[in-house]
Amino acid sequence: MAVVTLKEFSPSLAKSYNQKSFTHAFWMIFKSKWTIISRYKGFLVFEMIFPTIFAALPIIMGIAFAGSIEAARTNFMLQTGTEDFVSYMVIGAGIYFVVNTALWNFGMLLRWDQQSGVLESYYLTTTPVPVYLMASGLYALSRSMISFIIGFLIACAVFQVNPMKGDLLFAIIFLIIGIIPVYGLSFIFGAIILKYKQANSIMGITQWLVSLFMGIFFPITILPWILQKIAYGFPPSWVTTDVRASLLGLEYYLGSWWADLSMLAFFAIVFPIFGYYFYHRIETSSKKNAGLGQF
Amino acid sequence: MAVDIGQNEKPIIKVEGVSKNYITKTRMGLFKKEIKVVEALKELNLEIQPGEIFGLLGPNGAGKTTLIKILTTLLIPTGGTAMVANYDIVEDANDVRRSVGCMLMGERGLYWKLTGRENLHLFGSLYRVPNDYKVKKIEWLIEVLELEEFIDRPVESFSSGQKMKVAFAKALIHDAPILILDEPTIAMDFAAARKLREVVKMLNKEGKTIIYTTHLMDEAQDLCNRIAIIDHGEIIALDTPENLIDQLEQDDIITLSGEISEKTIEQIKSIEGVHDMSLVSKNGNEHYKIICIDHKKVLPGLITSITANGSVVNSINVEEPTLGDVFIKLTGRSLSEDTTERGE
Numbered sequence: 001m002a003v004v005t006l007k008e009f010s011p012s013l014a015k016s017y018n019q020k021s022f023t024h025a026f027w028m029i030f031k032s033k034w035t036i037i038s039r040y041k042g043f044l045v046f047e048m049i050f051p052t053i054f055a056a057l058p059i060i061m062g063i064a065f066a067g068s069i070e071a072a073r074t075n076f077m078l079q080t081g082t083e084d085f086v087s088y089m090v091i092g093a094g095i096y097f098v099v100n101t102a103l104w105n106f107g108m109l110l111r112w113d114q115q116s117g118v119l120e121s122y123y124l125t126t127t128p129v130p131v132y133l134m135a136s137g138l139y140a141l142s143r144s145m146i147s148f149i150i151g152f153l154i155a156c157a158v159f160q161v162n163p164m165k166g167d168l169l170f171a172i173i174f175l176i177i178g179i180i181p182v183y184g185l186s187f188i189f190g191a192i193i194l195k196y197k198q199a200n201s202i203m204g205i206t207q208w209l210v211s212l213f214m215g216i217f218f219p220i221t222i223l224p225w226i227l228q229k230i231a232y233g234f235p236p237s238w239v240t241t242d243v244r245a246s247l248l249g250l251e252y253y254l255g256s257w258w259a260d261l262s263m264l265a266f267f268a269i270v271f272p273i274f275g276y277y278f279y280h281r282i283e284t285s286s287k288k289n290a291g292l293g294q295f
Numbered sequence: 296m297a298v299d300i301g302q303n304e305k306p307i308i309k310v311e312g313v314s315k316n317y318i319t320k321t322r323m324g325l326f327k328k329e330i331k332v333v334e335a336l337k338e339l340n341l342e343i344q345p346g347e348i349f350g351l352l353g354p355n356g357a358g359k360t361t362l363i364k365i366l367t368t369l370l371i372p373t374g375g376t377a378m379v380a381n382y383d384i385v386e387d388a389n390d391v392r393r394s395v396g397c398m399l400m401g402e403r404g405l406y407w408k409l410t411g412r413e414n415l416h417l418f419g420s421l422y423r424v425p426n427d428y429k430v431k432k433i434e435w436l437i438e439v440l441e442l443e444e445f446i447d448r449p450v451e452s453f454s455s456g457q458k459m460k461v462a463f464a465k466a467l468i469h470d471a472p473i474l475i476l477d478e479p480t481i482a483m484d485f486a487a488a489r490k491l492r493e494v495v496k497m498l499n500k501e502g503k504t505i506i507y508t509t510h511l512m513d514e515a516q517d518l519c520n521r522i523a524i525i526d527h528g529e530i531i532a533l534d535t536p537e538n539l540i541d542q543l544e545q546d547d548i549i550t551l552s553g554e555i556s557e558k559t560i561e562q563i564k565s566i567e568g569v570h571d572m573s574l575v576s577k578n579g580n581e582h583y584k585i586i587c588i589d590h591k592k593v594l595p596g597l598i599t600s601i602t603a604n605g606s607v608v609n610s611i612n613v614e615e616p617t618l619g620d621v622f623i624k625l626t627g628r629s630l631s632e633d634t635t636e637r638g639e
């Protein structure tokens with residue numbers, strides 16, 4: 001048995017240190033998540049070609065139903081105000097993809113951390129849970145944004161759409177502001193998964209709801225009145241409409257870009273606060289019973 | 296081994312009337328739900344002094360992990376309060392976490408896709424340990440816990456015992472004054488377990504207070520200054536291992552074989568504390584059986600009388616009661632029995 005040698009370092013010699021700031025912990029969580037996913041290469045490749053596959057279906061169906069691409073364009077013009085239905089679909093698929101993978105990545109990641117016991121390990125440390133949630137959320141978002149940009153370019157190349165037309169800068173601003181409320185939504189979504197532990201079925205329902213309300217392949221205005229009202233409360237619907245408006249020259253929801261942007265900015269403040277509040281409520285009620293670490 | 300623990304020192308951990316109920320719901324058909332309450336802890340009281348190695352000994356399902364999870368802020372008790380390092384476990388949860396290094400889910404709680412070292416760096420940062428300090432500390436842990444050989448491989452390639460070692464290292468990374476270990480040797484082989492206990496003793500000498508749960512009485516007996524025996528969510532005995540065993544009022548038995556002279560036998564019988572000495576034969580082998588109150592008090596006199604009278608001894612064995620016997624006396628059951636209540 002080796003004798004324990006303390007050498008120059010010993011716990012008792014250690015003066016109590018001042019704790020480092022949270023930003024370092026935030027960065028380390030973010031970095032670790034990226035290190036882990038980089039060790040699953042196949043996953044990342046699939047993510048980048050997904051928007052192309054996803055947009056292909058309605059585009060091909062649209063052409064098939066109308067008989068020709070020209071006929072499809074005319075039909076589409078009547079409903080949406082643009083005949084460029086290929087770009088319309090590619091944008092819809094792309095944004096749906098960002099929102100959906102942001103939720104999915106975040107939910108899965110929380111569930112994995114719960115199952116592997118890492119979540120409980122996080123709860124034992126002195127880094128507050130919001131830092132963990134924000135770092136994990138930022139990871140999920142950055143991952144889906146990067147896949148989106150690459151995936152969008154691939155889709156544009158495949159369907160021969162010019163990605164640089166329209167107000168690209170505006171579109172990006174809408175996307176960035178609009179994605180922050182998704183952050184907040186993901187906290188709610190994550191909390192539900194941690195509590196009910198049915199990641200796949202919850203994910204399935206959410207995906208269906210998100211695709212319905214977001215208007216991926218159709219304008220929200222064709223939804224029944226009551227569903228339209230619900231869709232208005234759902235930030236990603238605004239993002240889809242506003243990105244299309246800036247790129248394809250369509251109508252903004254509230255008539256002007258600044259009104260829509262203010263609305264998204266409002267969501268960007270309210271949703272994360274409400275999302276964390278919701279998470280915190282579920283966390284506390286869990287701790288009063290079996291805790292969030294149970295799997 | 297008994298450590299003199301100052302009575303008027305302020306306890307580093309104080310548990311007052313802590314109870315914990317788990318509520319499980321089981322669906323029975325479409326509308327009926329069966330609600331079951333498991334009382335995992337029943338108004339528990341406990342004080343642990345700074346510098347102790349305090350053992351929680353009890354069978355599976357006794358409530359050990361539940362108590363540990365409450366003390367480490369993972370669970371909120373149903374009733375009662377607890378203070379850890381003078382911080383309230385609910386009100387000052389973050390200060391409690393800073394004061395406690397904890398290993399509580401065996402080999403779980405590490406990222407399998409990261410290497411051991413990457414895990415230690417991540418958790419060091421989560422405990423917000425300054426970088427230069429963290430790097431040195433990790434080197435120290437690698438040396439002391441003998442992690443060199445595997446620490447730079449992904450955790451998924453580790454054996455259970457290796458994962459446990461890294462989980463143990465993780466509990467030490469932020470140098471907390473209190474160390475809480477929940478069955479830390481459960482997946483380790485004998486040598487690794489002994490090594491871990493040795494490190495625990497060393498850390499205790501360095502001044503750390505240690506709480507150690509186990510269902511293995513040998514471990515508790517070897518390591519702990521005081522032991523609480525816990526069963527069905529209640530502490531049924533609490534004392535030093537020596538006192539717990541003395542409580543049994545059970546005699547020790549010393550067996551002796553060799554060429555023992557009449558004079559020696561007479562002298563041994565007259566040693567204070569010796570009740571009886573008799574010759575027994577088992578499988579054709581003869582040996583003497585000495586029944587006494589406490590073998591530690593009797594042995595010196597015994598050896599003197601043997602050597603003084605020219606007797607020759609082949610072997611001396613002592614059978615003393617163990618903590619396992621204490622548990623059987625208190626509960627009528629053995630420690631290895633599983634008392635876990637299932638929620639289903």
Ligand SMILES: Nc1ncnc2c1ncn2[C@@H]1O[C@H](COP(=O)(O)OP(=O)(O)O)[C@@H](O)[C@H]1O
Pocket residue numbers: 290294317318319333334335353354355356357358359360361362634635636637638
């Ligand atoms: N999440 C839970 N839900 C329901 N019952 C639980 C839960 N966790 C533990 N229990 C029950 O509480 C009791 C104490 O368990 P535990 O604290 O894990 O015991 P130990 O660590 O001593 O083996 C057991 O009867 C166990 O079945």
Ligand SMILES: [Mg+2]
Pocket residue numbers: 356359360361477478
């Ligand atoms: Mg346990």
